[in-house]
Amino acid sequence: MKSVRGYLLTQEFQLFWDYVSPHWAGKYLDRWSIRVMRSKIEPMKKVAKTVRRHKPLILNWFKARKAYSSGKVEGLNTKIKFTTRKSYGFITYRRAEIALYHVLGKLLEPKMTRRFY
Structure with a gap:
């Protein structure tokens, strides 16, 4: 039941973007x-x-x-293209996908169990 309520709440949030006035959008x-917050x-809630x-x-x-600036979108596209170019040597698509997650999401690298000198 929580999953249905969560889905309905996310769909309700889409109505927010239809507002024109910042005042009424803020109230919504x-x-x-x-x-x-009451949905538990x-x-x-996060x-x-x-x-x-x-x-x-x-x-x-x-x-x-x-109106919005497309500068940030262009920056992300540049990062994606650069990471994709670097990932041509990867064996599987999954590894290239993980590389994109690390670049775009600034994820932490896992600690290595072995050290390579």
Whole structure:
């Protein structure tokens, strides 16, 4: 039952992007985050806390009339292309995928059990 409630809450959040006014979008965001916090679904509560922390930055998107800069997207694409170029020597696609996760997600490298000198 929690999975259905979580799915419905994520679908409700999509309505947030239909607002035009930052004021009403902020009110919707507040009501949505209250519902999520009462849902007792821990991963969703974590998302709601993050959204609450970043609320002013999210509402800036409405103040800018839904315009955005594509600079960050271009930077990510450049990183992806560079990592893909480096990963041609990998044996499997899965290893190339892991390399992308490490580059884009800034994941920590696992500790090696052996040292290579």
